[in-house]
Amino acid sequence: MANVLVVTSGKGGVGKTTSTAALGAALAQAGERVVVIDFDVGLRNLDLVMGAERRVVFDLINVVQGVAKLQQALIRDKRLENLWLLPASQTRDKDALTDEGIGRIIAELRTKFDWILCDSPAGIERGAMLAMRYADEAVIVTNPEVSSVRDSDRIIGMLDSKTVKAERGERVTKHILITRYDPARAARGEMLSIDDILEILATPLLGIIPESQDVLRASNVGSPVTLNNAASAPARAYTDAVRRLMGETVDMIVPTERRGLMNRLLGRRAA
Amino acid sequence: MNMNLLRLFNSRKATAPVARERLQILLAHERGLRGQPDLLATLREEILAVVSKHIQLDPDKVTVRLDRGPAVSKLEVDIEVPNNFEHEVRGNRRVGAV
Numbered sequence: 277m278a279n280v281l282v283v284t285s286g287k288g289g290v291g292k293t294t295s296t297a298a299l300g301a302a303l304a305q306a307g308e309r310v311v312v313i314d315f316d317v318g319l320r321n322l323d324l325v326m327g328a329e330r331r332v333v334f335d336l337i338n339v340v341q342g343v344a345k346l347q348q349a350l351i352r353d354k355r356l357e358n359l360w361l362l363p364a365s366q367t368r369d370k371d372a373l374t375d376e377g378i379g380r381i382i383a384e385l386r387t388k389f390d391w392i393l394c395d396s397p398a399g400i401e402r403g404a405m406l407a408m409r410y411a412d413e414a415v416i417v418t419n420p421e422v423s424s425v426r427d428s429d430r431i432i433g434m435l436d437s438k439t440v441k442a443e444r445g446e447r448v449t450k451h452i453l454i455t456r457y458d459p460a461r462a463a464r465g466e467m468l469s470i471d472d473i474l475e476i477l478a479t480p481l482l483g484i485i486p487e488s489q490d491v492l493r494a495s496n497v498g499s500p501v502t503l504n505n506a507a508s509a510p511a512r513a514y515t516d517a518v519r520r521l522m523g524e525t526v527d528m529i530v531p532t533e534r535r536g537l538m539n540r541l542l543g544r545r546a547a
Numbered sequence: 548m549n550m551n552l553l554r555l556f557n558s559r560k561a562t563a564p565v566a567r568e569r570l571q572i573l574l575a576h577e578r579g580l581r582g583q584p585d586l587l588a589t590l591r592e593e594i595l596a597v598v599s600k601h602i603q604l605d606p607d608k609v610t611v612r613l614d615r616g617p618a619v620s621k622l623e624v625d626i627e628v629p630n631n632f633e634h635e636v637r638g639n640r641r642v643g644a645v
Contacts, residue, residue, distance in 0.1 A: 421566075466563060
């Protein structure tokens with residue numbers, strides 16, 4: 277049975293798109309049939325992070341408006357044959373997204389895929405509301421920082437009230453994904469700890485993605501971090517998160533950079 | 548350099564506990580207000596309606612503020628009235644200071 281999963285946060289710049297690409301790729305690497313949908317109309321970026329920016333012909337709004345068929349707008353990943361992308365429109369107004377149209381597309385995708393990942397735009401406007409509207413599960417991407425935690429709390433409230441599941445009296449399964457985490461700074465009391473965040477948001481943890489240069493390196497070359505450098509700390513953290521999404525029990529550790537001898541001798545710290 | 552030695556030279560205190568406490572107070576309030584009409588806007592509107600029965604007011608001169616504290620909060624209602632308001636009383640009724 278298909279799972280509709282929204283990757284959301286409220287706040288911008290916390291790593292929704294990076295996480296959507298990484299989780300989508302890791303699910304596909306595990307053999308699942310996956311489609312990732314960019315809901316950020318006017319500011320699309322999932323295509324760029326996934327390295328498909330030059331292959332976009334039709335987009336989500338073309339499909340909503342009936343200009344293109346779903347099959348024409350779906351872009352197959354070049355590295356993983358069971359990973360697909362439905363890009364957002366770069367030019368059209370976001371008001372062109374309709375509840376009815378998105379509902380129709382999600383229903384059709386449910387018959388073809390195991391996982392439908394919806395990459396939400398920042399904010400709480402139409403695009404963000406529609407990205408979560410049909411979700412069965414939600415990954416709330418949170419940085420260990422006050423404004424991000426506050427916005428996550430707001431989004432949790434919306435997941436519990438504005439989704440189709442909530443309106444039916446059911447619950448969207450919610451997970452917190454902490455990104456840009458720096459264990460050393462948290463240990464020094466300079467950064468909210470994992471326990472602080474989980475206590476405040478009262479939502480279970482899906483994974484902890486450490487702050488790492490590998491995330492930027494991967495987006496530079498248009499490759500999800502789990503594909504670009506599978507041995508890197510963030511890739512291992514995303515892969516663990518995906519195993520938890522698929523029902524496995526995996527110990528919660530913060531993967532660390534494997535430092536080379538020279539780096540150790542020089543005492544260089546990971547940025 | 549040793550972390551403890553660093554801390555000795557660097558007398559900054561851990562700020563994460565402050566962040567946690569501020570968030571806990573703020574979110575307790577925000578969760579309470581969720582799904583309800585904007586309390587301050589409603590208060591402002593109704594206070595304005597009551598006072599306007601007796602004094603002619605400029606609606607822009609009514610401000611309602613809420614200062615949230617951990618145990619109690621302070622609600623401030625600030626109404627600016629013209630100096631000659633006693634002469635403008637409707638229906639020939641005198642009104643004392645508000």
